[in-house]
Amino acid sequence: MEKAVGPSSPPASAQLAEVWARIRGRLREEFGEVEYRTWLRQMTLSSLQGEEVVIVLPTRFLRDWVRSHYGDRLQALWRAEYPSVRRIELRVVPEAGRRDAPADPDEPEARPQPNGHAEGRAGSVGPRAAEQRHEPRADGRVDGRADWSAPLDPRFTFDTFVVGKPNEFAHACARRVAERPASPGFNPLFLYGGVGLGKTHLMHAIAWAIRERGAQDGRGSLTVAYMSAEKFMYRFIAALRSQSTMEFKESLRSVDVLLIDDLQFLIGKDNTQEEFFHTFNALVDAGKQIIVSSDKPPADLAGIEDRLRTRLGQGMVADLHATTYELRISILQAKVQQAGVPVPDKVLEFLSHKITSNVRELEGALNRLIAHANLFGRPVTMEGAQEVLHDVLRAHDRRVTIEEIQKRVAEHYNIRLSDMSSPRRARNVARPRQVAMYLAKQLTTRSLPEIGRRFGGRDHTTVMHAVSRVAELMQQDSAFAEDVELLRRMLET
Numbered sequence: 001m002e003k004a005v006g007p008s009s010p011p012a013s014a015q016l017a018e019v020w021a022r023i024r025g026r027l028r029e030e031f032g033e034v035e036y037r038t039w040l041r042q043m044t045l046s047s048l049q050g051e052e053v054v055i056v057l058p059t060r061f062l063r064d065w066v067r068s069h070y071g072d073r074l075q076a077l078w079r080a081e082y083p084s085v086r087r088i089e090l091r092v093v094p095e096a097g098r099r100d101a102p103a104d105p106d107e108p109e110a111r112p113q114p115n116g117h118a119e120g121r122a123g124s125v126g127p128r129a130a131e132q133r134h135e136p137r138a139d140g141r142v143d144g145r146a147d148w149s150a151p152l153d154p155r156f157t158f159d160t161f162v163v164g165k166p167n168e169f170a171h172a173c174a175r176r177v178a179e180r181p182a183s184p185g186f187n188p189l190f191l192y193g194g195v196g197l198g199k200t201h202l203m204h205a206i207a208w209a210i211r212e213r214g215a216q217d218g219r220g221s222l223t224v225a226y227m228s229a230e231k232f233m234y235r236f237i238a239a240l241r242s243q244s245t246m247e248f249k250e251s252l253r254s255v256d257v258l259l260i261d262d263l264q265f266l267i268g269k270d271n272t273q274e275e276f277f278h279t280f281n282a283l284v285d286a287g288k289q290i291i292v293s294s295d296k297p298p299a300d301l302a303g304i305e306d307r308l309r310t311r312l313g314q315g316m317v318a319d320l321h322a323t324t325y326e327l328r329i330s331i332l333q334a335k336v337q338q339a340g341v342p343v344p345d346k347v348l349e350f351l352s353h354k355i356t357s358n359v360r361e362l363e364g365a366l367n368r369l370i371a372h373a374n375l376f377g378r379p380v381t382m383e384g385a386q387e388v389l390h391d392v393l394r395a396h397d398r399r400v401t402i403e404e405i406q407k408r409v410a411e412h413y414n415i416r417l418s419d420m421s422s423p424r425r426a427r428n429v430a431r432p433r434q435v436a437m438y439l440a441k442q443l444t445t446r447s448l449p450e451i452g453r454r455f456g457g458r459d460h461t462t463v464m465h466a467v468s469r470v471a472e473l474m475q476q477d478s479a480f481a482e483d484v485e486l487l488r489r490m491l492e493t
């Protein structure tokens, strides 16, 4: 049997290297080539031990900079791969970074741009790779986007966004804005929702669609600029330092569509808010479209100035709700189809049950299974999935107690809670009791004898019998199976 991977037993180095390459790729996409090369390229992964990832950098200055500017993001990206990671330790090792920088396997070829920036996405692969080869134009724009805009992720388009009840309104608003930017009632478009529910995906999709349409109808595309609120702040501070705020303002105000991601970052950053507010007003007054994302609705953004909050809420506010089981299944099915690797439905159902809060983590788990299958040339199976993902699954194990299970099941079948441990054997009591035992085995880590003890001191063979009887009945009777599944879902969420 192959060794399980995860921080409790260190992942195989090939797998770790792959994860690290993925994280660096993501940082490069999010922060852009120039920033990546300046600050992040010299990071070298040293180890992943238990909860801690150790990364080394060649100088103290670089270490401090990476810690203060990218520390949170690094942690979030690692946690999406290994949820048990709690800490990113950045250390200084004078020769670090120099060793591995030239051998960086996924380093795209950089093309110098007239403004001295390197356009590093020329080598990207994916459905939109062609659109990413922007040619610089005489007016300082790169086709369809301001030259300082962060690059768009080629995977984040409307085609790859799976629509379901929790996100259909936000999706419809995004489509509408992409089709008719700056239409009354939709400016600004304010998208909000919890972590990893698709806000960035929808924003990039809008930007892609606007640029694509501009290119198609031959009228020349609108200038689209996308960046995180954090980046907005850094650019603003850099402009202040280099006394080029006028240029900064002008370049911002010359765009047709401005997308600002993770606006909550501006909470408490008064000067940057002020600047953003002026940019915002200038653009909206000039009939340009603004799209903003945040983890909270405008009204809950305490620490954002009232007048800005009011303006943010004056267009269309759309919420990305937490995903449902059905949406998670559809998203996984779409991803499996894109990857072209067969994954049994059972595994998709299992993942959708277990990883409920964040699509990024759900997707990360699936990617790990697919990478593992490719690496070892083996099909994805339920057993393999449980082994490969044991750390992710453990982190997502909701601690359902046997008492909770007994209570829920008793309520559901309308019997007394005391009947869960009573010696009564009448069918209307015995069957629910068996269901509760089955769920206790499925949803907790308790042993059979322990479960037996909690059900009125029953023997472990009684529990074993209950578990196999319920499984058998679920096979034979789909209504019964649905009932049990429903109970399980209620207990899990």
Ligand SMILES: Nc1ncnc2c1ncn2[C@@H]1O[C@H](COP(=O)(O)OP(=O)(O)OP(=O)(O)O)[C@@H](O)[C@H]1O
Pocket: 156, 160, 161, 162, 163, 167, 193, 194, 195, 196, 197, 198, 199, 200, 201, 202, 262, 295, 331, 359, 360, 363
């Ligand atoms: N409905 C969906 N269809 C397809 N993929 C989705 C969907 N929702 C989220 N995803 C995927 O989940 C991942 C996380 O989404 P995204 O980065 O857009 O989240 P977010 O809401 O911006 O998160 P954060 O709060 O961390 O900024 C992405 O890879 C995205 O493609």
